[in-house]
Amino acid sequence: xxxxxxxxxxxxxxxxDVSLESVPLTDVWALLQYDPDDVAGTISGTARLxxxxxxxxxxxxxxxxxxxxxxxxxPYVDGTxxxxxxxxxxxxxxxxxxxxxLGITLDLPLDLALRGAPANxxxxxxxxxxxxxxxxxxxxxxxxxPVARETSGRLSADxxxxxTWASPQLAGALSVRDGAATFPALGVRHRGLVGHLSxxxxxxxxxxxxxxxxxxxxxxxxxxxxxxxxxxxLHLRIRTQDFRVVxxxxxxSFTASGEVALDGPVYGATLTGRDSVPRGVLYFxxxxxxxxxxxxxxxxxxxxxxxxxxxxxxxxxxxNRFLDSLRIDSLV
Numbered sequence: 001x002x003x004x005x006x007x008x009x010x011x012x013x014x015x016x017d018v019s020l021e022s023v024p025l026t027d028v029w030a031l032l033q034y035d036p037d038d039v040a041g042t043i044s045g046t047a048r049l050x051x052x053x054x055x056x057x058x059x060x061x062x063x064x065x066x067x068x069x070x071x072x073x074x075p076y077v078d079g080t081x082x083x084x085x086x087x088x089x090x091x092x093x094x095x096x097x098x099x100x101x102l103g104i105t106l107d108l109p110l111d112l113a114l115r116g117a118p119a120n121x122x123x124x125x126x127x128x129x130x131x132x133x134x135x136x137x138x139x140x141x142x143x144x145x146p147v148a149r150e151t152s153g154r155l156s157a158d159x160x161x162x163x164t165w166a167s168p169q170l171a172g173a174l175s176v177r178d179g180a181a182t183f184p185a186l187g188v189r190h191r192g193l194v195g196h197l198s199x200x201x202x203x204x205x206x207x208x209x210x211x212x213x214x215x216x217x218x219x220x221x222x223x224x225x226x227x228x229x230x231x232x233x234l235h236l237r238i239r240t241q242d243f244r245v246v247x248x249x250x251x252x253s254f255t256a257s258g259e260v261a262l263d264g265p266v267y268g269a270t271l272t273g274r275d276s277v278p279r280g281v282l283y284f285x286x287x288x289x290x291x292x293x294x295x296x297x298x299x300x301x302x303x304x305x306x307x308x309x310x311x312x313x314x315x316x317x318x319x320n321r322f323l324d325s326l327r328i329d330s331l332v
Contacts, residue, residue: 015050041067053115058083072139122165129161153179168229170199187247214244254280
């Protein structure tokens with residue numbers, strides 16, 4: 001059951017009430033023009049939007065039951081949210097067996113105007129984000145990150161972010177154990193992921209992080225500094241031994257051994273250091289002659305099942321922007 005009453009504040013002040021009762025998430029996902037096969041479960045809740053287009057006021061609560069999303073399953077998720085005086089506040093929880101195993105609270109200065117909003121909606125002023133996780137299934141992370149698939153393992157965290165968008169202040173720590181994930185863009189599966197990260201001031205320090213791929217392994221140390229909350233700068237040192245980096249059929253496959261440094265912004269990072277490739281294959285003919293086409297182009301609608309393209313993960317979002325923008329400088 002879905003009930004809408006009132007009007008949106010576009011031409012003048014408005015007052016819209018929304019009520020949902022056990023609405024299938026497949027219907028919501030289809031309404032948003034996403035693949036409904038990606039999600040299952042139901043959503044119930046209420047929301048109210050009033051005020052004006054330039055200064056809307058929003059509030060509500062929601063609960064999701066028996067959620068399934070890209071391999072992640074949760075019996076119950078709930079949350080409350082409000083937007084008043086250009087600040088967005090929320091409190092969200094993930095529950096299992098009557099215990100809250102993941103909690104997220106936030107209070108952010110944002111401009112959510114329906115009309116006339118600036119290109120950058122982040123506003124000056126203090127912000128607050130707090131995340132607590134108690135052995136949460138890493139499938140939750142995989143559901144939020146489309147470049148990873150079949151994620152598993154456990155995440156524990158107690159992390160706080162204060163300060164401002166331009167100058168964040170971090171505190172806390174997080175750890176991962178028994179982690180694993182498949183990266184379709186690389187054609188490899190990483191397993192045995194174990195790590196501990198500590199947060200302080202504007203820095204996320206990688207105290208220890210190790211993982212395996214193929215017959216080899218990699219160890220990562222270093223730190224990530226937040227020049228801004230949404231602009232991380234990498235300063236990582238990576239040691240590999242017969243580590244399978246890429247295994248894309250009929251294109252490129254290789255393992256690496258050595259020690260490299262990864263520095264700079266996430267998109268546009270620079271790779272330096274010493275490394276060797278014990279084994280590898282590069283298909284030059286395909287590289288020079290193959291023509292890449294967008295399988296979701298409407299010109300091919302008569303001969304290609306676009307729903308199959310979505311299910312197999314062949315859409316543009318699975319292009320690896322990190323690798324596409326990676327620079328290699330003096331790598332021996």
